[in-house]
Amino acid sequence: MDLKDTMMVSGAGMRAQGQRLKVIAENIANSDSTSQTPGGEPYRRKVVTFKNQLDRQMGADMVRVNKINTDNSDFQLKYDPTHPAANAEGYVMRPNVNSIIEVADMREAQRAYEANLNMIEVTKSMLGRTIGLLRQQ
Template sequence: MDLIKSLFVSASGLKAQNGRMRIIAENVANADSTGRTPGEDPYRRKIATFKSHFDKEVGGEMVQLGKLSEDTTPFEVRYEPGHPAADEKGYVKAPNVNTLVETVDMREAQRSYEANLNVIEATRRMVQKTIDILRA
């Protein structure tokens, strides 16, 4: 039944977006994490990727969280001479996490999650109506 297939496809979307939100939350949590010693790199932003595969059992394209990649943009450098990770000139490397970008990414992931949830709810209602019609 195609309605059941749509449940599985949407559930895979929920799981993928949930993983994406977890990675975004990790980025935000580490937005102020610096290295512990001079010259040590701070936290590097992670980027979620997705991959799709055909599930023979379901008979449809499923999505899943792919390999994590690291953002290669340069670290921000701040002048903090008293910081334990400051170099000889007093500069500290800060993570390449922009909380505004993370907030926008989180909103997009949230909307995708909600869209998949709406598909599941609509499918559930259609299946229930079908069962009600068959009982009558």
């Protein structure tokens, strides 16, 4: 694998983590979204799964987003009999989004993104130094 391929692999990682960050942002933005009709379901948290995909031209595994699934964990119940989506007992189903988990996932995605970005910067520096050495000859 040459230096250009290294940059391509890191770029694929950045794209995958960027998509993950978009899904996390959507989850956080909808953490208070409830149904407006009785018995209706609120927003359901989404989760990104990754897969390795062989790039035959480079001969390297590239990370890709496999699927964006919904989290099938239980909804939270909140007592609010005045809410339009309240059931007969006065409970409203709330999204299954936990802000603490979303922030932890966001930090993990951010660190992975930064690691890939650092790899690109190191590779770019190595290319620049190699060109500098070739010019001196």
